[in-house]
Amino acid sequence: MNKNIYILYISLTGNTKSFVHRLTAYLASHDVTVHAINVKETPDMQKLSQPFVTILPAFLDGGNGRVNGYHEILSPILSHWLGYAGNYQRCYGIIGSGNRNFNRQFALTAKQYAKRFGFPYLTDFELRGSQNDIERIASLLMEKAKEQN
Numbered sequence: 001m002n003k004n005i006y007i008l009y010i011s012l013t014g015n016t017k018s019f020v021h022r023l024t025a026y027l028a029s030h031d032v033t034v035h036a037i038n039v040k041e042t043p044d045m046q047k048l049s050q051p052f053v054t055i056l057p058a059f060l061d062g063g064n065g066r067v068n069g070y071h072e073i074l075s076p077i078l079s080h081w082l083g084y085a086g087n088y089q090r091c092y093g094i095i096g097s098g099n100r101n102f103n104r105q106f107a108l109t110a111k112q113y114a115k116r117f118g119f120p121y122l123t124d125f126e127l128r129g130s131q132n133d134i135e136r137i138a139s140l141l142m143e144k145a146k147e148q149n
């Protein structure tokens with residue numbers, strides 16, 4: 001089995017960062033190494049040569065996600081990373097996150113990216129994610145890593 005998992009993500013207020021750190025610790029206990037880039041903390045774009053998963057919280061400009069409120073704010077830097085050096089072609093899927101109080105807009109930006117870049121929308125979690133989310137998403141990513149062999 002491939003013992004490495006590569007993650008590209010953005011975290012502006014720390015929730016996704018906390019999720020990725022806890023996911024990394026959980027996977028380490030299963031002998032899997034996570035290599036994660038938080039684009040907020042990595043100013044220079046890089047070519048990502050290994051297959052990777054993207055994790056993207058939603059930041060939208062208000063509204064209801066249907067007739068309005070579908071315009072991404074604060075996170076477009078992640079789409080620049082995906083466009084850079086054809087990185088999106090090596091992204092095997094995206095995981096959305098957000099806050100369910102946003103109703104229809106919950107995790108909407110990741111759904112928009114899946115359509116726009118043509119990779120699958122794998123699943124989502126809310127805010128920092130529960131322990132159950134960590135275990136569920138760790139299993140999913142270990143399955144995906146197996147498929148790459």
Ligand SMILES: Cc1cc2nc3c(=O)[nH]c(=O)nc-3n(C[C@H](O)[C@H](O)[C@H](O)COP(=O)(O)O)c2cc1C
Binds near residue numbers: 058128
């Ligand atoms: C300005 C702003 C807009 C947001 N818009 C949405 C939204 O449209 N849909 C959603 O599900 N969550 C929305 N959220 C909630 C964030 O996606 C959520 O808090 C997420 O966990 C933030 O991740 P981070 O702490 O890693 O940056 C918004 C948060 C902020 C601050």
